[in-house]
Amino acid sequence: MSIQVHEIYKSYGQVNALDNISFEVKSGELFGLIGPDGAGKTTLFRILTTLLLPDRGNARVAGYDVVRDLNAIRRHVGYMPGRFSLYQDLTVEENLEFFATIFGTTIAENYDLIKDIYVQIEPFKDRRAGKLSGGMKQKLALSCALIHRPKVLFLDEPTTGVDPVSRKEFWEMLKRLQEKDITILVSTPYMDEAALCDQIALMQDGKILEIDTPEAIVRHYPKPIYKVGAHDMYLLIETLKAYPHRHSVYPFGEYVHYTDTRMDFDSGELQTFLEAHNLSEIHIEETAPTIEDTFMELAKP
Amino acid sequence: MKRFTGFVLKEFRHIFRDRRSLFILFGMPVAQIMLFGFAITNEINNVDLAILDRSKDDTTKEIINKIAASEYFSIEQFLDSESEIAPVFRKGKVKAVLYFEPDFGKKLIQPGRAKIQVVTDATDPNVASTVSNYIASILQSYQQETRRVVEPEYQVVSEVRMLYNPELKSVYMFVPGVMTVILMLVSAMMTSISITREKEQGTMEILLVSPLKPLQVILGKVFPYVFLSITNAVVIVVLSIFVFGVPVNGSLFLLALESILFIVTSLALGILISTISATQQTAMMVSLMGLMLPVILLSGFIFPISSMPLPLQLISHIVPAKWFIVIVKGIMLKGVGFAYLWKETLILAGMTLFFIGLSAKKYKIRLE
Structure with missing residues (x-):
């Protein structure tokens, strides 16, 4: 086990940031913490990287206790905070060099590990970090977090504010790092990224709603789910919400994801209802649930 | 390391x-x-003075010349009557006015006492007190030079030495x-x-x-x-x-x-x-x-x-x-x-x- 979290509690005043959190991450696994802002992801990261003390409970990272073995953990983990946290007035190369030095290593020594990522920003190595684009900043931050060949890598919302192409590239890089036997704990508010993890934990309001593989989480979705389309999205949502048998109604791209309270749902009946409410171009079709659907279902009050 | x-x-x-x-x-x-x-700086240089000389004799001329010769003061103007004193301060032209009483020179010899009034603008108290001190010391040195005053029999003479920073x-x-x-x-x-x-x-x-x-x-x-x-x-x-x-x-x-x-x-x-x-x-x-x-x-x-x-x-x-x-x-x-x-x-x-x-x-x- 690379990360073991056991019944962790943490509160800020009245707010329970983490409420009885337990999970385990196997060595070499890519584990995703999925949840909206304020779910407690950053607090959890900070506890695991020894930056905060838990109120209760214990956790081990790479075999070391997060409270007692502070110095050992700090030698063996790589951490990329949610906010871009490199020196903006230093160049790309100077930043990387600095982090190599403070971890007692050199760029050359671990170049093979960061090569795939670093070659993409190497042409700009004399540019100041503050002048990089969002995607390049993330690549540099990842390179800096990796330069000392950590056993466990903590990435707190690494793709927030990054363009879709860079996001995709970033996840491909994580997959390759995994092959080099680095355990990765990553958090993201993007549900589509969750499907790329080996295991995910869905988090909300400091609680873990469910932990499983992305496939299993989707498989466990309890109801048939329908995507509904019509000419007027807003009117469609309002009308569906007024339908007496509706269970859940969520906009999902150009469609609305709809579930019914009854097991013997009849799409013809819904169609008639919608037509009666001045909707046209109506399209109802059963669809496969996504992680987002699962999350919304679990997070339902 | x-x-x-x-x-x-x-x-x-x-x-x-x-x-x-x-x-x-x-x-x-x-x-x-x-x-x-x-x-x-705390030092004063070229402070502007006005003079109201009601005597206009040799003695007052000598004193005025002595003051004008010092680097601390420059004489900005001469006044003709007491009523001009207040306006000249209000205009802010001068920091001090020297007022010689009538018959200054004569009085200095007979009865041996003559008066100068020093009026200063005390909106800046430091400058005002420094100005009056400087004028007093110029007058004193004038007296000693001319020896017109008979020294009293008993006298406390203060001899000041400024250590470490003699020029202040x-x-x-x-x-x-x-x-x-x-x-x-x-x-x-x-x-x-x-x-x-x-x-x-x-x-x-x-x-x-x-x-x-x-x-x-x-x-x-x-x-x-x-x-x-x-x-x-x-x-x-x-x-x-x-x-x-x-x-x-x-x-x-x-x-x-x-x-x-x-x-x-x-x-x-x-x-x-x-x-x-x-x-x-x-x-x-x-x-x-x-x-x-x-x-x-x-x-x-x-x-x-x-x-x-x-x-x-x-x-x-x-x-x-x-x-x-x-x-x-x-x-x-x-x-x-x-x-x-x-x-x-x-x-x-x-x-x-x-x-x-x-x-x-x-x-x-x-x-x-």
């Missing part, structure tokens, strides 16, 4: 890439010493003060800002999650500023010797050692400030209000401590700058050695240890 030098290298890069901090580091010392040396140059007093202010500013404010910048930009979070020990981080932060502050101290001393002719009567070596001690005190204060402030703004405000004001007001730099009310005098004892100014004045002006300054040195050293201990205790190895 390699970690440490890597960290120091990074710090120097930060400093030399930030124009603002470079300006504070090297522009301020020169600007301040020039300002205090040339512009801000205010730059002598400002140099130690400015040196103190600059070293304090550079060391305390700049370090506290540079440490809080790491907190503000989130890089402290990464530094904490690294094998760097807190002590290494702090020493790495402080080291460049020790170096830069020493450079500044040298610049100030060189400027004051060669531009203002302030002597260094004591040992330069002792001055250097004491300056380094004070630099370390200020750095320790800077670290302490950084542990209690979360942002660069706060660090700067705390440094300015908490350090600069006491250094300027309560250290004896400008206002003599002995004339402060007792509570302020007591507070001044805990202002490190006060002790450093005593030391610098002692070495530069009085030329005394360590034998006379060991007490102040010991106090400074004690304060330094206290600040270092306190900040070590307050320094967080975690985020909260």
